[in-house]
Amino acid sequence: MSELDPRFIQFNESVADIPLPEKFTFPFFYQPHPLAIKASEQLQQHLMHQTDWQHNFGVTQSHAPEALQSLPVIGKMFGVLVVKDAHNQLGFLAAFSGKVADQNILPYFVPPVFDMLSQDSFFKDEYEAVNTLSHQLTVLQSDPNLASLTENLKLLMLKAEQEIAQFRQQMIENRKTRKTKRSSLTNLTEDEQKTLPIELSRQSVQDKHQLNSIKASWEHKCGLVQQQLDALTNQIDSIKQQRKQVSNTLQHKLFAQYRFLNIRGESRDLTHIFKDAPNQQPPAAAGECAAPKLLQYAFQQQFTPITMAEFWWGESPKSEIKQHKNYYPACHGKCRPILGHMLDGMNVDENPLLNNPAEGVELPILYQDPYIVIVNKPANFLSVPGKNITDSVYSRMKQRFPNATGPLIVHRLDMSTSGLMVIALSKEVNKHLVQQFIARTVTKRYIAKIDGEVTEDSGTISLPLRVDLDDRPKQLVCDEHGKHAETFWQKVTTKSGKSLLHLYPKTGRTHQLRVHCAHHQGLNMPILGDDLYGKTEQRLHLHAQLLSITHPHTNVAMTFEVNADFE
Template sequence: MYLAQHCFTPFKSAIDSYELPQRFTFPFYYEPHPLCLLAASELQEYLTTQTDWQHNFGLEDDSNKVADAAKTAAIGKMFGVLIVRNSSGQLGYLAAFSGKLAEQNLLNGFVPPVFDMLTQGSFFQAGTLTLNQLTEQLQSLQQRPEIEGLTAKVAELRSQADSELETIRAQIIENRKARKLRRTLAEAEQNQAVINELNIELGKESVAEKFQLKAAKQEWDNRCAEVSLQLEQLLGEIAVIKSNRALLSNKLQKQLFAQYRFLNRAGEFKDLNEIFKSAPNQQPPAGAGECAAPKLLQFAFSQGLTPLAMAEFWWGASPKSEIKQHKNFYGSCQGKCQPILSHMLEGVEMDPNPLLSNPAEGKSIEVLYQDEAMAVINKPAEFLSVPGKNVTDSVYARMKSMFPQATGPLIVHRLDMSTSGLMVIALTRDANKSLAQQFIARTVEKRYVAQVAGVVQGEQGEISLPLRVDLDDRPRQLVCYKHGKHAHTLWQVKSRSEKHTMLYLYPHTGRTHQLRVHCAHHDGLHLPIIGDDLYGSKANRLHLHAQKLVLNHPVSKERLTFEVNADFILEA
């Protein structure tokens, strides 16, 4: 059994000069409290020097620590620290990791999982064993050569049947033509008795041919049905096993979700089934409850510890599809953690949600060009293009106020909230239609300037990485070759310093966060844009600016070029 003293870690350094947090951390978007930074640094020092367990994080030092490193897949991990006060008033911290670490759920110094599905002899292991047995049985049946043989035999018989029946039908058509000719010749002789006798004979021939076709069809149906029945019997066994496996899997999953019971400050428990019952599919996502944040809070509440502040950081190589920077701090995920933490932190006074504040307050929009059909503006950074879920102030709202006589939707294209630069505004419906068609046809020329955190090798290049939204952590994007949409960017170096590179970026497609992901991803430039709080590190602002826009005037069709410089500069 885990007790508080097994996981409660007093600070190694003196903390007398540190101010305590006034409220608990808003877990989805935050600046780590200084005490969290100190706790994280101590945990990171332990991760760098420990020899208690082995795990390949994909870092350079891991090759010396992990046995058979070449055979062990590199897996970076999210770690969390929770600053707590114990019943004696002593300050310290708890540490946790997401998922498993070194193929274990329980490691000395880290809080335990909310439910340990790896416990020997647990219902989950027994159920998983049964599922695995059914899967092996299913695979064995599906690989039986009789299935392939019977499937081919049915296809062959049906092909032969179609061929023979088509031959009979063709012969019937020719015979019908011959009978028609014979009838015509007989009618020419105008001998009614002969005609009547011929009609009886021709009718018998027609009936005989129809009977022949019917008999042939029945014979082939019988032969196909005999083989199909053998195949269906084999496939029926497979269908029964599939159904049993699906029922068992669903039952095991619900039973597993019921074991994940989360505690809040008021002592109330809710399991995953209850927490996610209002979700779109009423189903918790895979891995729900295994993240560091709920583990930390669960242990603190269960042990009577008072949580004061929390932070989570990534340690190790980035996953293939995601962008995680080593040692960077990240907010808790929306898909898995938001419903759980909403219950666990109920009644806890937290820092305000910065996403509810208006980032555009006090900012103005500069109009660079205006006529009766269109306007071109310079959007400030941290300014929504269209109204958001919680904030309505946006380019759209400002333009509607600035141009009350305008018709149509106004917004032709968008920039990310954090991106500054040129936007074209349509002031009439016809102008909107013309401009929108230009964007769809990709005849609009767009050039962005970006400052990335590092020195780019080479002078120019292109990046093609398909993108889709991270369903568990919107609005983050993932690189996904299976479900992602094509995204293509050209880049060119504008200037360099010792630490940074200024780039021109030319997006040929317009995917969400395309330039940010293409710069930060390890298969792209592997250098995040400065100030990118999603894929890199926070700064004074996101150093990405829509600097140039070339398009045809919606009325005169004149080719127009607009340029405006960014308000950030390359530093040494």
């Protein structure tokens, strides 16, 4: 480390033979520069050997005390930023996302943009006020009188409903009796013919009065209980509202403290940065990731940023997929708006996602008739137009078949996935084929090369999936909000630490096969070349190899098969 700045870390071996990058890292899609890899490896050695603090990442650490094993296992994202100091000396900064060892300031690492845990921070006192209100709320909500009154009111209302319904039925019977008596007036004396209708009308009025009396009696009984219940619920609602106001005030006060610089020296807080976001509200923990911490410190200390990388250290979270030591791009939900401001004015690598990897690539047609077309979509080729790239299977088919009607696309493959797709050349054919997919009468078989040796011959993976709201388009495993997703798999071969599998998706969720392979509750082995859930390579080794459908015109079963270039 530098004597002038202990957070400026010098490389422990020469990096003079590594040329500097021409541009700074585009943080949302990158291959780590060799300098960033050197810095990351040095940081990882520090994590293995340091004894200043204790945190159980779920990996073996040198000199780790036994007490470490009793701590909860929590993996973390770390980042490095290679910089030059004022003397043109090359070194790097290190940071972690969130907190480590229940602290946000540790030796070796840059500090947070705002230290909410410091002794003189307003956050502790004001957050304690929120906790006090939360405790009061918990006490009130657990009051046995609340449950008792609620149940009592339900019971009274049920009894009221039953008694009123029973009396209404009695009124119907009484009405029938009176009607019968009115129909027999001709058999009565003249006086009886005069007095009977009066008596019957009196009985009708009496029934109505009695019904109203029954209703009023129950309303009174229920009202007394409702008043007691309202006294409790109003108090609960009042504290909820008070807590919401205090929490919102604290949140906006925090947003104002998180101010981010860029290379021009321009400073913006979270509220300003996220004003154009979909809900105009910064997500939870915005600004606590490693990347903005690193850049903020570099700008504050007049360091020149050279290149950056972030990697995961430790056990994967339960819902996400993070591989130990793997490099990952910055998240979209929290970091994209912040880094968009912080990198403004810097010479940054172009966004590779804006380039069309399918330019000049042919889209092979395997079968064609007046009703359907079967294509073999190459890897890194869009199924439908994206936000920035219009070239796709859809646009190619629209150009090839200008007289076709309907949406053309019946089903999709991920951009990274290659393989068979069926195209409908009319609305009617499209509807017919879509119904086959909905009814799951279509057979789809994928082939995938897995980064690991699968020991079993076959199995079924059932893990519910939902989108990661903070990092689209990634998916999370979520038992609460996820949609059912099921995959059957069979091993084909295993060789040299890799496995070739057949995958049969019973459902068609986004990234289903990729997540089911990579997640620790699935195969715990990512598909080779998976840049989202594994390690980036030239291509994702996932291919839609076989497709069986019923022809929408002839009703004849048809099967198409094409091998992948990695088999």
